[in-house]
Amino acid sequence: MNFDLESIAREIQNFEGVTRKNPIGPLLEGFNTGMTNSIDIEATFGEDAAVLSHGDDLLLIAADGIWERLMNADPEWAGYCAVLVNIHDIAAMGGKPLGMVDVFSFRSKTSCTLVIKGMNDAIARFGVPIIGGHVHPDAPFNMLDIAILGVAKKGCAILSSTAKADDVIIMACDLEGRVHPSSNLNWDSTTMRDGEILKKQIEAMRVLGEAHLVHAGKDISNPGVLGTIGMMIEVSRKGATVDIGAIPKPAEIEMTHWLKMYPGMGFVVTADEDHASEVIEVFNNHHLTAATIGRVREGSIFSITDGDRSVKLFDFSEDRITGIKG
């Protein structure tokens, strides 16, 4: 298939979902991350969730907030998404989400009611409860931050920073859905789905982690599939090539648009080539479409290809997405 690779590269390089990750690395440099409190930290910044080793378990904790723009555009959908992205943060690491706490700041009673309505919908679908939190009833803005606690089996967490050269890159997502009416950049595959199917989709990464079938993985979030792969490759100190034509895509969405979307349920993983078909089978068994779409490379260059030509998307020796290197 023919793609205007230069145009796609330019669009992704300048895509706000990607560029708004740029301040993270420099910000973290200011942090005192040396304190370890005699705890055993297995994963920290640059991962979807932080991982602590504790007895026979791994404890996972993540926090995520909702882009203020979405909060104002559609508070109900923002509340739904705040829960969804937190569940994804734990699921992406091969963890089981246990419960969430929220910090909720609001100035408008109407927004507040709608946000809770959206949260309740997601809580009911995914079966992960809000178990505590904090409220600012007198804020000059509407804001919802959620943190989530999860667990994983020791040795079975899936990190972003551990992609290996020559791994294949596999993308999995749910292609049945719709562009959400409140956000052109949200592919909503979950609100029309039965809870049992959603829970099964969320378990896919845990099954892969416990079977040791993948080397690295991440949930596809606001930066879109290429931005997410970029963050994974950058923190793994590797390069990659992705074949645009191989990317699973809903038929009705144009490719450049799709590449900027947050899919309601999407993951990228890297794996040994010998395991590729098994990985794809696990995803398929969990109601997700999956395909091999590229390969991890030595070096720092992340390119996109149409099979014939290649165009550089990022060179992490010069460019950064987050700037975090594992």
Next chain:
Amino acid sequence: MNFDLESIAREIQNFEGVTRKNPIGPLLEGFNTGMTNSIDIEATFGEDAAVLSHGDDLLLIAADGIWERLMNADPEWAGYCAVLVNIHDIAAMGGKPLGMVDVFSFRSKTSCTLVIKGMNDAIARFGVPIIGGHVHPDAPFNMLDIAILGVAKKGCAILSSTAKADDVIIMACDLEGRVHPSSNLNWDSTTMRDGEILKKQIEAMRVLGEAHLVHAGKDISNPGVLGTIGMMIEVSRKGATVDIGAIPKPAEIEMTHWLKMYPGMGFVVTADEDHASEVIEVFNNHHLTAATIGRVREGSIFSITDGDRSVKLFDFSEDRITGIKG
């Protein structure tokens, strides 16, 4: 000693630190809290931290944000306090804080640097690291929310909702400190303290929990000591009497002012009268001044007394602080 009890009652009833807790109960009524995800929830809303039973452990998770006013008045102190209040949330439950994640929204680079400076200071003093988080670099406001993960021994968590009638109420705090220059309502006892002493102070509640010496407890937060006792008594479905003259207080601070202050390190607990001296001794051994200041009662009336007269502060059959009942 002579106190104007009516005036104190009015001041506390109308104190914003107390009244801003009012929307919490009605807000929670909207929440779908029935989902349990087959997890064993031991404590939820109305507690300083949520508690999940997991294997041989209790897992604690809490989230807390900083009043936007403080964030604007002094970003460095706000960053410090955001860490401090989260550590208190775990400590108050008899837990050991492990690590924190943050959601950081900022519009000003200067504020951002100052907030991180304050966070780093608290992280270094208390030895509890930030291990992950999320950043909104393009927010129209400055906001910092933190969530914290902790652990406790099974059966040793200290809840707010379990005060028993006839328990004595004991207050513990660090009286050495200063009114913080950026907030008249913050008693800063920690920034001039050595980290080893702070860690010891933070452990007091864990020692009490593991020795089963108290029935209920809470850290003294923005509502001040009476507001905090009020929340504990309300969620325990009890009443109480507190003797104003018995409240430990820095000599240089006027009582009504002190009653509205957030002490850098303060706890209230309820205990069997026979254990009172032992509880006070534990606090003293952890560098905290402690005294018996009142008693839990059957019923719904929370009164203050000067030894001679009593004045009603709240009647929880009509009034509410949070409205949460355990």
